[in-house]
Amino acid sequence: MTTSPNFLVIGECVADVVRADGVPDRVHPGGSPANVAYGLARLGRAATLLTQLADDAHGRLIRAHLEAAGVTVRAEAVVRTPSAVVELDGEGRAQYAFDIGWTLGTPHGVDLLGPDAPGYLHIGSIAAVTEPGAAAVLGVIERLRGRASVSYDPNVRPALMGERAGAVRRVERCVALSHVVKASDEDLAWLYPGEDPESVARHWLGLGPAVVAVTLGAAGAVALTADGAREQVAARPVRVADTVGAGDSFMAAFLHARAGGAPLAVCLAHAVTAAAVTVSRPGANPPSSAELAEALAR
Template sequence: MILCTGESLIDMVPDGSGHFRPLSGGAVYNTTVALGRLGQTTGYFWPISRDLFGEQLLRPLAEAGVETGLCPRTDRLTTLAFVTLTGGEARYSFYDEGSAGRMLALEDVPPLPDSVSALFAGGISLVPDPCGAAVEALIAREHDRLPVMLDPNIRPFFIQDADAYRARLNRLIPMADIVKLSGDDLEWLYPDDKPEDAARRVLDLGPTIVLQTGGASGARALWSGETVSAPAIRVEVADTIGAGDTFNAGVLASLNEQKVLSKAGLAGITPGQLRDALTLGARAAAITVSRHGANPPWAHELG
């Protein structure tokens, strides 16, 4: 089972008439739903509110077959993210203080069942405490035995203490086997470097694979061999909400199906296996951007 840990929230998305529609979202949540829809055995660990939005968040997880038994329930409120769209690009304003997810504490981190075979983490859940410290502690406890994929999905406006967050990432990245970074992420981390140079600096910190994504420019995998790339799939873009999250799910699904989503498997991965993973990630993301909101594809939609 691939266990995902990180934020779930409600995206308040403009409907074009001055109103907002509440859609289930959150970077890690989107990846979790996408993995389930792609037919992967998937679990989720994150606090879920007992409010009406918490119930809304549970429904897509259940429909995708995601195991939610590790999710603590709480009376704290669900995080809200109000979305504005500019040229199809999403920007967010978060209402998160004291929310269900943000208040995840170290004592809430459970022992993991033996069925967990890989960890995925990231998003804004890495930024504030106590939840950021809880996720970091989980990864620190489990990374020696489980492969870890990390996607920081950096939102600069959400980061109040940039130095503290950089320090956390500098601790987390060496514990990860796969790190995915967008062009914006790399620019925030290393503003004076070209994207590929920045990605190589991340690789030098210790992960086995660094995935560098660039929207229409496709995706690249930097590792011990020659750089592997896959083009983006051209589609008519409705919006980009959930695109990178779906890409992550496609990559993990491909690696899992190729039976290389393990410490040993990733250490011995081939260029062809990497290319297949990038390609499935790009194909899945293309379907998501072709429709409104974070609505990742089901396995049958990918043929």
């Protein structure tokens, strides 16, 4: 497979209304796929986001945020920009309550098969499994999979996933279509209660991906490959402001390093370092290439 350096990310934008005791609400641009596109652009990658936005205050905030980093935004109009109330506990861990739909139609404004077709396609979160828009996402994968590297992050949101067995089927369908998959240990605990994360990763490798990476919170991250390789890295010590966007920063940095031809261990090191930078400051605020290089040097 030959790839161009361009990334296409498909998925939702969400206005994260961050709420914590004793401080006013803060609104941050969010949405897992949007965060990944933003993180890629911050690292110098050409990234296009295919999404849905309204012409409202939240939508304008999100578009300006993405475009300021260099993301090309291709947004289908909707009545209201999706939002989520993010409740932080005393350790900065986030719980979400969503007001969101996903109704993406036939993609437009993106070259899927011509000379400017992307070499990398990232999908995930709500948009990959929520109908009716998920059908459009899967249609793009089917058109691009033979010529682009496909990555997927389920970013499980239990309140939006429906019953577990159906959610597992939908997630595994996306896993089978992907070359690179990342999930958190919390994602896997909800999808496969009681199962060891590495056992699930090996199960997923059997469905088709070349690489499955699992984030393990304070224990760092592990990645397994279809040819039997295994790498694990420790988490970087950091004072946590909140965990919003940490997994998305991990994903963006992992894809950035992999696209540059880095070995698996280096991809993981970049990813956990980017996540550490992100959790050290409020909101989904991933590092620039200079910030990541500085953090890796430390």
